[in-house]
Amino acid sequence: MNVLLIEDDEGFRTTLALALKRRGCDVLQAAGQHEALGLAESENIDGMVLDMRLGAVDGMSLIPELLRHQPKARLIILTGYGSIPSALEAVRLGAHDYLLKPASADQVLAALQGFSTASPRPAVSDLPSLARLEWEHIQRVLHEHGGNISHTAEALGIDRRTLQRKLAKMPPEE
Amino acid sequence: MNVLLIEDDEGFRTTLALALKRRGCDVLQAAGQHEALGLAESENIDGMVLDMRLGAVDGMSLIPELLRHQPKARLIILTGYGSIPSALEAVRLGAHDYLLKPASADQVLAALQGFSTASPRPAVSDLPSLARLEWEHIQRVLHEHGGNISHTAEALGIDRRTLQRKLAKMPPEE
DNA sequence: GAGTCACTGCGGCAAAATGCCGCATCGAAT
């Protein structure tokens, strides 16, 4: 399976690429839109993994072009922020699935192969606790800001010192 | 436009029904699955609004049947909890749009008429503040539990007293 | 090389929030 990985975060991209290779995929990597479109034009591709936020570029707008070059490929979105409206828009534009970071390589591969991510019937009781929600959101925003604690704290509307303290104590007691 | 409203929360349903009628729709209401399927069989319907959580019944499973009876109708999901995987599954089952409560009657109507809810491109900076996220989540869970504060507090993993205090001070500021 | 600037880690402290009692009330079900 030939996979095109389009993701601007170098660390995340290489990690995921390695994991996919280990699972038997041939992986092409692109960090930006032109690189991605170039590869989509010239190579034969079965599946594409697209980040929604490529620096200042909106990944959503790449979907139609990528699919025009590779109409038979499966295209899945892998994004950090993510929202229901954007997921629906992506699907309308032709994406086949929409995953949220952090997603395991197995999840990505399953989505590429067309096994829609098993959506466990959300029971009424599986609502996340406040602490869990907070933790996940902090991780997301932190990653969004490239690990910059000062900016993250400002975006979250809390004190930088508070963020530091939260981060310092979160890992141990989950 | 004939609209079938399938929603178990009586208050929410009648409110939305009234709002849609005021906007020129003919509204049929159903509180449960059998009622909904009965109306879908016998009436001519242009649009359906379906809640995902009808008491113990999973609204998702109704989608194919409803569409079988009304293949030309637009079916939109309106749900309180909502998640990206469930939104994707609903679309795969044939739903046309997927809205989260609270949604304005205008949003519902726009979705019914096929104007996909304008998804303002989520900028990198429009990440919700921690306080806002917490507030929205509390509202969601509170509604999920029918306004029961004790149960909500337990589900959120916080003290009942704390929840009361949060609720008491939230409305004024923001 | 000196200086500037942004970011980080940490200490301290007053103010606020939280957890954890208990008590009184109220309505519905028994």
Added chain:
DNA sequence: ATTCGATGCGGCATTTTGCCGCAGTGACTC
């Protein structure tokens, strides 16, 4: 009438938060 669950609220010890400030570091400039 009594029981039971839910609610609103007071009090209080403990924890968390906001808001300083200071020192160290790395990058970038003059």
